[in-house]
Amino acid sequence: MTNPLLAPLDTLIDYVAIEPAHIEPAVDQLIEQARAAVEAAANPALPATWEAIVDPLDTAGEKLWRAWSVVGHLNAVVNTPELRQAYNDCLPKVSEFSTWTGLHLGLYQQYQRLQSSPDFQHWPSTRQRVVELALRDFQLSGVGLEGEDRETYMQLAAELAQVSQKFSENVLDAVDQWTLLIEDESRLAGIPVDVVQAARARAEEQEKAGWLLTLKMPCYLPVMQYAHDRELRATLYRAYGTLASEHGKPEQDNSALIERLLALRAQEAKLLGYADFAELRLQTRMARTAGEVQEFLRDLAHRAKPYAQRDLDELRAFAKTQYQITELEPWDLPYYAERLREKRYAYSEDEVKQYFTEPRVMQGLFQVVKTLFQVTLEACPEIRLWHPQAQALRAVDAQGQVLGYLLVDLYARQGKQGGAWVDSERNRRRIGQHLQLPVVGLTCNFTPPADGKPSVLTHDDVITLFHESGHALHALLSRVDEPGVSAFASVEWDAIELPSQFMENFCWEWPVVQALSAHVQTGEPLPRELYDKLLAARNFQSGMQTVRQIEFALFDMAIHARPEGMNIAQVLQTLNEVRQEVAVVIPPSWHRFPHNFSHLFAGGYAAGYYSYKWAEVLSADAYAAFEEAAQAEGRQDTLHPHTGKRFLDEVLAVGGTRPAADSFLAFRGRAPLLDALLRHGGMDTALSTDTASA
Structure with a gap:
């Protein structure tokens, strides 16, 4: 049987032909080939040339990373139990290989030889930069570690990959498994027709009478913006705000995973000689220090917060005057913001x-x-x-x-x-x-x-x-x-x-x-008239939107610019302190935003939001x-x-x-x-x- 994940690099992948059973054999074979290429490239008897060292590495490595990228993509867009299992079975192997390569002293020395060779200064600037960045990345990958520290680093890297993946799975499962069946159509008043029709179709697919609401954005956002039923909005807000937390299924609670990720990241930074994870990450950024980032964010917050406060005050006054709402709750904000937009800009x-x-x-x-x-x-x-x-x-x-x-x-x-x-x-x-x-x-x-x-x-x-x-x-x-x-x-x-x-x-x-x-x-x-209204509303509540992004970014930097990890209570306390400083809207105490913050805990944005x-x-x-x-x-x-x-x-x-x-x-x-x-x-x-x- 031909394995589509082993297709030559110069051909295109046939996604339809890929089955979960293809994944582990392909990954195993490609890791073996890439490992052999690393060992061959690390041979000090090789001439210090691009063709002898870098080209063979790129070829073998790219075959592996192409196959793994395809598997990761499928795991994200057509997740099934079989595909997830195959992905998780291979994740430790891929993580171990990546860590092993970054720690390979012989390969690192070959790149040093390349940079020191007489011909290096005559190379194209692009190839010079490849070598310079590779040497930097070797240092950031722990190539200088020895003995017990080296073993510890390998274990850290493997566990970081697995914990991040589990965080992502918990979020996906929590979203996929949450539904709300509405049997009284009057509760859907105000929601756009196409959203209601889609909810009806979902219910019919499950052979249920009524309308099935979910937390996926094409359903969640319109409900929050348009549903007249305040209790319905509150129900969805609470469900989304407590995703993958202690308020849901215990097996989907991301609290312990957040704690473990922060501890592992702090330990990784310390092993590599950095004060904290933020300092480690900023070695490859335009910004140089956490202090520089925080100063930038606070300067922007200082400029934006008055606008955010004005936005919120206007919304509160509107809800009170037009709808007699004396206490604006977080689940009211999208709804009354849309009503204010409609009134102010007539669309x-x-x-x-x-x-x-x-x-x-x-x-x-x-x-x-x-x-x-x-x-x-x-x-x-x-x-x-x-x-x-x-x-x-x-x-x-x-x-x-x-x-x-x-x-x-x-x-x-x-x-x-x-x-x-x-x-x-x-x-x-x-x-x-x-x-x-x-x-x-x-x-x-x-x-x-x-x-x-x-x-x-x-x-x-x-x-x-x-x-x-x-x-x-x-x-x-x-x-x-x-x-x-x-x-x-x-x-x-x-x-x-x-x-x-x-x-x-x-x-x-x-x-x-x-x-x-x-x-x-x-x-x-x-129509031009409608466009003009849209354009006039372009900066509607831009102050509130800006400080919300700053809140996320400052929180991210605060939890990663620390020498040690944090427990979940400290994480939530840190978020609250950031909100007190820059936010104008404070969610309820039961809100668990970090538990669904995949950018930080399952993506590449840790210390980088x-x-x-x-x-x-x-x-x-x-x-x-x-x-x-x-x-x-x-x-x-x-x-x-x-x-x-x-x-x-x-x-x-x-x-x-x-x-x-x-x-x-x-x-x-x-x-x-x-x-x-x-x-x-x-x-x-x-x-x-x-x-x-x-």
């Missing part, structure tokens, strides 16, 4: 949503990419994917050359992790005369199409899609021929959000919105270059091809071949400024706390 999100059909939005996105970067995204039906709703695209340049492949999976479903993300199956790489093209996955969780009608997206969904497309373009439009300095491998984490947040800006441009919109029934584009705000400064300032170009030419839109080409050349195409600060400087001609971020967020004028609370 609702549900009204706008009818104009953003998924096929038209995708078509409009493709047009933006083509205008800015002269790249066409076209269907590639010959690639067989993991689900009928997933689709494959190829990116083609103006000369007709294929640049890479984009695998898109847009809809929420059972067994699929929530959220939106981009991952990479295969990097661009040049091997002799052969150019290996990147394969990138883009995943979202939008409402699926139903009753023969296309899926309709909220404007926030559209922004999410553009955000993830920015990540995808970072990999697809790369001109980097060495995987070691590809975007996802080496761009500093606090700059990785630059392309994604940059792309969000175009969702607010009138010509782009016209191209993105076609009413689900009439096909008409969004600040990256969203840090990179937002970069992205806002980068987009300001397009605004300035449009203004200089008297254009009505910011789709400026010349500036787009410069952004492609200096940011997207170069990946991690140079520090992100240098790439930004090359594009903008100067260091980034905070001004554009504050202006885009409507916070560019002074607003005192006194004024805010007046």
